Amino acid sequence: MRISRLVAAAAVAAMFSAGAAYAxxxxxxxxxxxxxxxxxxxxxxxxxxxxxxxxxxxxxxxxxxxxxxxxxxxxxxxxxxxxxxxxxxxxxxxxxxxxxxxxxxxxxxxxxxxxxxxxxxxxxxxxxxxxxxxxxxxxxxTMWQSGYHMGKYAAEKLGYKTAMAGFTNYPPGKDSAAAFKRGFEDAGGKVQELIPMGGPREVPDFTPFFQKVKDAKPNALYMFVPAGSHASAVVKTYNDLGMRGAGIALIGPGDITQDTKLQGMGDGAQGLVTVHHYSADYDxxxxxxxxxxxxxxxxxxxxxxxxxxxxxxxxxxxxxxxxxxxxxxxxxxxxxxxxxxxxxxxxxxxxxxxxxxDIVQNEYVHKVTKQGDRLMIEVVATIPQVKDPCKELKVGKCK
Amino acid sequence: MTVAEAAATALATRHRVRPLEALPWVLAVAAFFALPEYLAVGTQILILVLFALSLDLVLGYAGIVTLGHAAFFGTGAYAVGLLSAHLDWHEPITGLIVAAAAAALVGLVSGWVLLRTHGLTLLMLTMATMTLLHELANEQENLTGGFDGLPVEIDPVLGLLRFSPLTYSGQYLYALGLLFLMFLVVRRVVYSPFGHSLTGIRENILRMHAVGAPVRQRLVTVYTISAAIAGVAGGLFAQVNAYITLDVLSLERAATALIVLILGGHGRLYGAFVGAALYMILEDELAKEFPEFWQFGLGLVLVLIALFAREGLTGLFAQAAERFRKRARS
The missing domain is CATH 3.40.50.2300 (Response regulator)
Incomplete structure (x- = not known):
């Protein structure tokens, strides 16, 4: 009895000192x-x-x-x-x-x-x-995770045959557009043109670029721009030119529907389809x-x-x-x-x-819908455990 | 001594080395031993001093107002970077010579065209030149690495001084040695008859034309020399940081050199030293204490300097010394 109490006390003391010594x-x-x-x-x-x-x-x-x-x-x-x-x-x-x-x-x-x-x-x-x-x-x-799978999904599930891609002319933009092209064409689609649309610092006037796309009439326009004011301008120009009415869908990586900026884009963002790894609206x-x-x-x-x-x-x-x-x-x-x-x-x-x-994660297909007066991200499909396609396919500098 | 005699002595002795001029070098060497943990920042300060010094030559002495000086810094940096990345040329000294030559060439060509103009037109055109080079580097992404940048490999200097990315002691000594050499060149230029004629052009360009001085030729010459020195600063930057991006050609970099001269004082040789040290230390310490608001502190200092010390800190020292001397005389 006494011994066991002694042992317990010693154990407690040891634990205590261990905790103190090693914090x-x-x-x-x-x-x-x-x-x-x-x-x-x-x-x-x-x-x-x-x-x-x-x-x-x-x-x-x-x-x-x-x-x-x-x-x-x-x-x-x-x-x-x-x-x-x-x-x-x-x-x-x-x-x-x-x-x-x-x-x-x-x-x-x-x-x-x-x-x-x-x-x-x-x-x-x-x-x-x-x-x-x-x-x-x-x-x-990596930019390839969303871009590549957006391309595949657009050709396989959305049934688009032709597409054009617009991107902000810096490495993430080039990566994203190249990834989309590879994914879309691997799944049997045809990307007509990749169009650089200005730099990351200032928001360009997207109208001439989009007009060119409208004249070429692809099934879809894939856009990569940095999150924030670029994305808002893209959505606005897309609606102003009536491109949806002309049968051209706007798709892209989730950067263009970033949670913190989505509400500011207005109703024109409804129906946008993007692929990304996160949205605050996930259920x-x-x-x-x-x-x-x-x-x-x-x-x-x-x-x-x-x-x-x-x-x-x-x-x-x-x-x-x-x-x-x-x-x-x-x-x-x-x-x-x-x-x-x-x-x-x-x-x-x-x-x-x-x-x-590198990260392995799910990519989700997002659709922007409206609930009440709030724009919501609805997940319409999940692509499980995506590794970086750039490394998987050994493109360029990726090994 | 009559006034004329005093003036003559002042002119005859103004190029002589004064004891006080040893101070920045003594401090720089002392810092190497006393502050071994700060050598990374120290090396960046030395490079900024060299860059600002090159700008001072055209801005402070010749009165050429430019916002595009990073064009030469960037040319030098990419010269070293491209040699290393594409031709496996990792020897540092020859790398810098190529950097200086490339930047001088850009300076000569752009100066030849641009220096017909002055004032705001010149300001905009120098900036446009820089932007063109920036865009060229952005477009030639396969060569320059573009926005993502270009790793630079460098052999030990003279086979002895290895660059450790951790201690920065080799980089610091190398940068200090180069700065000293370049400073001797600048000092020599400034106190030469050529340098005097530059001051003349700055102060009264019409009169210099009237006395038959080849104004434009002198301006192009000093612009080219300055470009070469800025190119050395850029090449040094590429070697020391072992990495360059489009940022070496950015307006921020050009503006930083200008801010340094405003802080330290322009047309004074040592303004670049005081300004660069003050700028980098302020930025470093403020950014550490207030990562989100440091720019406010820096802006405040700039406003105060612009309001109360138009000649920069060295100007303030000079005024104080002058007042002290007058009081001692009377």
Missing amino acids: KTVKVGIVLPYTGGGADFAKQIEKGMKLYLSQNKDKLGGHEVELVTRDSKRPGGDIAKVAVQELITREKVDILGGFVYSPNAMSVAPLVTEAKVPMVIMNAGTSFIPAMSPYYARVSF TPENKAFVKAWKAAYGADSTPDFMGVQGYDGMAAIVDVINKLNGEIDADKAMDILKGWKFASPRGPIMIDPQTR
């Missing part, structure tokens, strides 16, 4: 464009990360997470590189995360490889990025709980979009690494955990592919 603060360096054109994206990702952290303190196993944030400002590579160099040498961060712009994620690759710091990429969607460093893992998307228990928690934390007017969920999932991956390594972050062990990492995300089941360290 570590894990520093996570976050690099996001807090100022400039990408500030909205940075906000979404940061809100997503912080929401996950506040909900899952218990998963840290008694350890603490300290976020050290840095502004990457522009997509030029140099500022992000200095920020990361400093996060590694001066702040001595254990893990890196964030990265909205692809050039920034690319420029820091040699640094991350030499310093051996695991890095979770939460946006930067150029296909070959994870191959640039063995310490990269991506939880966001699943995981997503409903996520959106509810988001609104509770950030106000009823705030809506998560795909950036928000990428931040949330990225932090889930980081917390899981900390948990499994008990706060002692070793880069190679962390990568072993991230390879094949699975999570029941608000966007559906996701996995990090063990070979490419």
Whole structure:
């Protein structure tokens, strides 16, 4: 009796001291464009990360997470590189995360490889990025995942025979249009022309481009433009020119129906068909709980979009690494955990592919409908567990 | 000593090295030993100093108002980048020579055409030249990597100094050495008779025409020299960061050099040093403390400088020194 009580006391003491001795603060360096054109994206990702952290303190196993944030400002590579160099040498961060712009994620690759710091990429969607460093893992998307499957779906299920593609003339746009063309033509359709339509900085006048498309009369027009004011202008021009009446359907990746911008597009957005990996309107228990928690934390007017969920999932991956390594972050062990990492995300089941360290996720076919006076995303089909088609098909620089 | 004699001595000795001129170099070397963790930022400061110095030559001394100086910075950067990516030419020194030559060529050709104009027209045309090059680099994506950028590989300098992306000590020393060399060139130019005639052109272009000075030829010459130095700065940037994007040809980069000269003072040789250090340190520290609002702080400093120190910080120092000397004399 007495002995067992002694043993119990010793055990309690041991547990207590163990907890005290091993509670570590894990520093996570976050690099996001807090100022400039990408500030909205940075906000979404940061809100997503912080929401996950506040909900899952218990998963840290008694350890603490300290976020050290840095502004990457522009997509030029140099500022992000200095920020990361400093996060590694001066702040001595254990893990890196964030990265909205692809050039920034690319420029820091040699640094991350030499310093051996695991890095979770939460946006930067150029296909070959994870191959640039063995310490990269991506939880966001590639342009090919939505573009390729939009093309396939348009030819196979929507029955379109001909299409044209318009894109903003920078890498995500070119990627997306090329992916659409490949998918559409693999499924037997014919893409008549790929038309570059201005740059990412200013919204061009889409009228002459769309008039050209209208004259050519394809079954569908696939559009990639950056989320935000570009997308609103596309929808407006499409309606002004009466293209729907002329029998030309507007389709695209989900970037053009981003949750945070959808309501501003007006009734003209109804009937749009897009393919993407997330919308806040998904009717699943995981997503409903996520959106509810988001609104509770950030106000009823705030809506998560795909950036928000990428931040949330990225932090889930980081917390899981900390948990499994008990706060002692070793880069190679962390990568072993991230390879094949699975999570029941608000966007559906996701996995990090063990070979490419890139995201594997469901792609959903969205249709914009109206319920009451609110535009809604309705999921009309699901393409399960999509790997990056660019790497699967070995297109260009993708291996 | 009569006033005339004093003036003559001042003219005869103004090119001599004053003890105070050692200060920035001593500080730069001291920083290498005292602040090893800040060498990445330090290297970026040195490159910005060199770029602003090249702009000062045309803006501060010759009075050519340009918003397109990143055209030469970008040309230099892409020269080094393209050599490395497509011809496997990773030797740094020759890379920089090619960068300088390429930028000088762009400077010569564009200067030949543009320097017929002045004022706002010139401002717009320099910017247009830069935008054309930007668009060219964007279009030739297979060569330049476009928006996504181009990785740059570099051999150790002289086979000795390796560039570690982690410590930046090699990069810092390399950049410091180059800045010193380029500074000697600029200093030499500024205090030469050629440099004096540039100041003359800035102050009174009609009079320079009247005395028979070959105004346009001198402007094109200084524009070309300045372009070559900006090209070296760009090439250095590409080598040190091992990565370049279209950003090297952006308006932001051109404007940053201008802001540096406003902060530090133009036409003063050391304005670029003070301005670049102040700009980068402010930006770095403010962005760390307030990742979302740092631009406000920077803007505030700029407004204050523009209101109360039109000649920049070095101008402020010079005024203070002048006042001190007068008081000592009286």
